[in-house]
Amino acid sequence: MNPAASLARLWGIALKELVQLSRDRLTFGMIVGIPIMQLLLFGFAINSDPKHLPTAIQVQDNSVFTRTFIRSLENTGYFQIVQQVSSEAQANQLLAEGEVQFVVNIPPDFSRQLVRGERPIILLEADATDPAATSNALASLLTVGQSVLNRDLTGSLAKLRPSDAPFEVRVHRRYNAEGITQYNIVPGLMGVILTMTMVLMTGLAMTRERERGTFENLLATPAKPLEVMAGKIVPYIMIGLVQMTLILLAARFIFAVPFQGSLLLLYAVSLLFIAANLSLGMTFSTIARNQLQAMQMTFFFFLPSILLSGFMFPFRGMPGWAQVIGNGLPLTHFLRLVRGILLKGNDLVEIWPHVWPIMLFMTVIVALGAKFYKRTLD
């Protein structure tokens, strides 16, 4: 096998695909139209009420008041203490990696200040990238503050039992301080749009050849399966990057989404995500008998992607089985990557836990695609 000849054929196929694409007005319109339409449609938020959100606590004052506060926090149903942390740095890292949604910080002299009636401050840091996921939990905090310590404030302390809470919970929204839903939705849309268009377009690429009978001609030439597959993927990688740039421009200039992290890193992980989706489309394309089947497969994949990835509903609000499925989908990880990089300014080390699952997904899919690629007309 001659690599230069292989590359030349791959390029020939990519060129052909580009020319055909440029003559296909409808598809071309879709490439620009779908992102714009979805951006407009999803400009508004979709709310829900997730519970048992993972919470870390940093306790610097171990007293009966602290324990009661924490217990009642858990009793709201919204908070689930998963970890004790001992330093600010550790807390920050957990938030940045998305391990926890909240960090509760009880200050060192909480009890002393409370008893003196100085209204101590409990700091609650929230990962507010997805405002829908945190808003109800934060609302429930108000009632906690008002009633929780009444039982413990007895005897001479009873006078501290006012209508006003004896302490203050100060919420610190991280990453998306104003709780603007577009900050969350718009980066998410990038993943959704890429998933839909990339899988669909390559899904049709092979079946179109088969339906029109041109596959027979392609098969009769010396072009090898891998050359054909790769040649057909290349133009769509370019298209994916164009779409992504369109959405990023809209995010920046229409929705004013903050760009905290490295744009280069964002493009790098997007390239991986695009390639994963294209491989999936290619694999669908090799299995489907006609364009309709390829389309059905795409939607079969697209629905769970949009519903279970944390795009429509906050991931942590979903039942366990749904989270398991969600974790197998590249979109789930891509959403976290985009939000992490754009809103939190994550670096490669921080996002790695969501990079390898996409790589794994792609490896499995490419292997399947190569296995199912029909080298003959049988």
Add this chain to the structure above:
Amino acid sequence: MTLAIDVRGLNKHFGDKHVVQDLSLQVKQGEIFGFLGPNGSGKTTSIRMLCGLLTPDSGAGQCLGYDVIRETAAIKRHVGYMTQRFSLWEDLTIRENLDFIARMYGMKNRKQAVNAVLVKLGLDERRNQLAGALSGGWKQRLALAACMMHEPQLLLLDEPTAGVDPKARREFWDEIHQLAAQGISVLVSTHYMDEAERCHKLAYIARGKLLITGSAEEVIASQRLTAWEVSGAELQGLAEQLRHLPAVEQVTAFGSRLHVIGGDAALLEAALEPFRQLPGYQWQKIEAGLEDVFISLMERQNDQQEVV
């Protein structure tokens, strides 16, 4: 003498349909080999097995010395296959199609080769027209040019001249003969008898079985058909009567003449005797043609099928 195609015992099933049965075929280098048979008899399927587009269920053999099962990649490089149905890209222009094919074969002087083909076809002025906008016959000629561009050693042509006008057909066959003279082998399927007659050798396949191979003369001789030609007025009524005779296999009208064919010369002559006495008709014994032979083959097969 080298064989361009040498396969034995090829079988192919689609589901439980046995589409090609024990096909054995030898095509010499430089030979034009005609592949004939009724619709659905397995010609296309056989050709696809020869160039590696379908895997035979059983059987073995070689194309240009390469194994038809294991060395399909090498076969594809040296064979030019023209599909029965137009299978170039209708949304590419004529030039883009040729250019793409040239790239797939890794041709070195791609641009010149494409230009040469365009000029030769007389399509140079329409090079930027979409292939889908060509008429049926022109599509056919483009496809033919495309599969010959990389100078293959063996051409597998599946009904290459269907829908092509007589002059272009004649030019095509002249070119095929030139190529054959240069040592290129050609396997061509066709339903046209005049084309069959221009082949060095013929094979007739029906219901997946190869029934006869040989030159046109050998094929005709093998069937021992006797043919009579009648001319005269009011042939329609006569034809109707002749068709009912057991000794008569075919009655075909050609303008103001009828061809009457039978398998047994003596029986036919006896059966026709009373009709030859009728006034106003001229009877004449003639040679049976290829077409008569093939139609008789098809009908005999149908009869067999009905008995089974």
